Amino acid sequence: MMYKQGKYQIVSKKTLAKGIFDIEVLCPDVAELAEAGQFAQVAAEGFFLRRPISICDIDKDKGTIRLVFEIRGKGTEKLAELNKGQLIDIIAPLGKGFKVMEGKKAICVGGGIGVPPMVGIAKAYGKNAVAISGFRNMAAVILQEDFKAAGVETILCTDDGSAGRKGFVTDALEEQIAKDKPDIIVACGPMVMLKRIADIAEKNGIECQVSLEQRMACGVGACLVCACRTVKDGKEIHSHVCKDGPVFDSKEVVFE
Amino acid sequence: MMYKQGKYQIVSKKTLAKGIFDIEVLCPDVAELAEAGQFAQVAAEGFFLRRPISICDIDKDKGTIRLVFEIRGKGTEKLAELNKGQLIDIIAPLGKGFKVMEGKKAICVGGGIGVPPMVGIAKAYGKNAVAISGFRNMAAVILQEDFKAAGVETILCTDDGSAGRKGFVTDALEEQIAKDKPDIIVACGPMVMLKRIADIAEKNGIECQVSLEQRMACGVGACLVCACRTVKDGKEIHSHVCKDGPVFDSKEVVFE
């Protein structure tokens, strides 16, 4: 276990969609250690607890990581005020990331603000990856060019059909599996979506990793607040999203 | 009783001495109401209570007031981060200011950060005022040009003699009284200084007003935390610095 804490400079900031921001942070020591699927604990001025935000992408050469986040409440609203040139206080990289299996095929499924963590892992699989992304509507679509630039095939779904195909990512996933069965499915998004995906993976005998969310305090495994129900050796126990996850084998997770 | 609350723009900011800042705030409605000796309750981001800061000077034509403050702790440190163009959240003007008696002579005595509140009142007396200011040393001297520009005679004292005369403002005051007895003495500074000045005034039969400090919450007279011991009709009572003061007739004040 190895992570850093520090105030790092924001080298770029973009608005990807209404209320969704993409900031690039210059933190060579963090970027060096980081793996796709890990996250950062980000301090929001005036708030006691840090906010967990996934590392969307890592550029080890430039020494940067990207954090893509949505305004969901007062803390992320405060984070959204940060601008290029300012410092951001992060603890990172934290947790266990996604598995990267050389030469194997992956489908990366993201729903809404669960799409950002898919960028880094899809890139790692490159041409062997298909990224299925789901959004409410056209206005909420983000990061599709990032997948494409990395040679990743993209399948876009929206709830209302205003962009890409209309419908759920899970439907697109089943079709894609039928077309070209992958070696692994990785996914991030709402719990109901993850559960459906886990079922699909199981039914098709495909390995599946899901990235979970839970309210956190320390972010490093010390305080035990971020419990999630998992099964180990046939017994249900409380694992911790920040340390044992956020990425879990879907078979371990007890979906409520 | 009439005051305003709002976020007003800072139109200029100067550093007067190490850790002492002079900010000019555009607030026509406040400036219109303000009198010399009143104060503002200034919000410092991240702190629960506002900080009371005297209104140093008022420009009713420009619609501005000046606040001169020293970094004394974390709240004033935060205030010092504010820059020109930014907004400052104030409640003002508050409290009772100094008496202005047309055509009468005043000596305005300020000690350290008690000097700023003397600017406005000295200006009001203009050529009829003498400003006696005391500082630790030359590096701490502030606002002398402001007095001069208004035609006010200045007497500068420093504890170490590095600027002006060496010694206490009270010595200078006694000499000045001997030379040219004023109709009123107004003063702001440490309690010990105010007590000495009150004694001198009494001995010489001169009216005297002192500006007191006390920790505050509401700043408007509602919460009663800012008590100070005063005598009314021969009986000692608790008055309140924010509403009954900060300016009191020195004869009313019980100096401990």
Add this chain to the structure above:
Amino acid sequence: MNRLNVNFCGVDFKNPIVPASGTYGYGREYECLYPLSKLGGISVKGTTLHRREGNPAPRVAETPSGMLNSVGLQNGGVDKFLSYELPNLVTKDTRIIANIAGSTIEECAELAAKLKGSDIDMIELNISCPNVKQGGAAFGTDCTIAGQVTKAVKDNSDKPVMVKLSPNVTSIVDIAKSVEANGADAVSLINTLLGMRIDINTGRPILKNNVGGLSGPAVFPVAVRMVWQVANAVNIPVCGMGGVSTWEDAVEIMMAGASLVQVGAAIFNDPFAPVKIVDGLQKFCEDKGINNISEIVGTVKPW
């Protein structure tokens, strides 16, 4: 459509937001910002039988997201309240809650008797002031005495009596039940938590009284918990307070079980806080299609 009017112990409040006792004086100081008629009511500064000068200053210390105070019930006494403050307040078109405190049970009874027939709408009996030597917290931390003083005031009053509880107890529920059993028409909570700050440069407590009462956002989670516990244990209405500073806080403490909400220390930070909260509640009701804010009282669904 008035979505905010609430009936509390038979008294109609045009909205559930009331500045808390001791933080708003008698309203005079805030009238230049907005008419007092915007408020549901005012809980006036704690009133005692005789004029009190209160504790020596400093009486306030800042704390993270809060403050300590040790005013010690400085006030002009009940006669001045009746002759000077009340006649002014009755013209303001808002409900008047007389907050009273005595050092003995008899004093409390006498205070209530003095308010008989007056134009106040309710009595708030403060048995929880941490800043006075007699009465105050001593009453509020003992079930038996809390009950006795409640009864004495009820017996001498023609107004609904709300008893204000101290959070500095092992079981606020027990105290609440005791005052209910002795006739209280409502309870209000929480008063301040006892705290202390020390100036490390001088090695002296910041408050001249050494200790003082903690209020402000810092105590909000404690207030929500206590309101929830008490609302579930008694059958009289609960007036909630402690750290409420936004309309969201007001909704939260109402969901926990408060029918009426007092706003205290937040006013020092933002004198418009009470009216902003009223406006926020109004908008909340409109957005959610809630006909009357009372519908949310006590609706929190525990897990």
Add this chain to the structure above:
Amino acid sequence: MNRLNVNFCGVDFKNPIVPASGTYGYGREYECLYPLSKLGGISVKGTTLHRREGNPAPRVAETPSGMLNSVGLQNGGVDKFLSYELPNLVTKDTRIIANIAGSTIEECAELAAKLKGSDIDMIELNISCPNVKQGGAAFGTDCTIAGQVTKAVKDNSDKPVMVKLSPNVTSIVDIAKSVEANGADAVSLINTLLGMRIDINTGRPILKNNVGGLSGPAVFPVAVRMVWQVANAVNIPVCGMGGVSTWEDAVEIMMAGASLVQVGAAIFNDPFAPVKIVDGLQKFCEDKGINNISEIVGTVKPW
């Protein structure tokens, strides 16, 4: 010149700063930032007789300048502590405080017995956990039981026993005196204040346990007050905690009467907090010419 070493119940701590139980695990997670030898000691996660899974999540809610937690003593049990955590901790050159909690007096005694002869330096008996149904707060809010459980642990222990007190009581002094009378070598305080938050969008408590323990800067003034009251009432040393996040806070709580200081929730905000506090205390002593930090303990001069 080591100005920071303190002797607490006969145990030498190289400095008075100790991460608080439950906020630092067993130190493993922070070793990549700095060596644990920088700390005076570590109060490890609360240990029970058997492995516990704790309460369901969410177990944390943010509050103004603080947080609620409802972990509910998740831990691997005392055997795992002895076989897995302790052997690692003893190599870290810092003092080890074993924090223990039981649901019955017998369980507490058994826990203490299990730790007999081990390499721990002290026991911290937690009779104040608000997040478990049995034992926990129930022990810490009753003078008699608090005394009994203290005695049971003392009788079964060969280590100094510090008893951790709950702030959710009418008189923490009474509890402190009772545990002192029953043999406690020290007391530590405060554990968390019981609080609640509600998600107004769902109408559900944020914590799955409905209520949880409040900690962080918000509670600091309450901690300072209680440490001051207890230190003035007992003759055993006091370990102070509750919202300490800067070296100034550490000085303040020490002046109030704490000889040892635990730092908890502040670590979540800044994992370096404990070492920054140590460094700050060192500089404070140097600047003020204080030979040993113990000199400031209990030096506050009340008015």
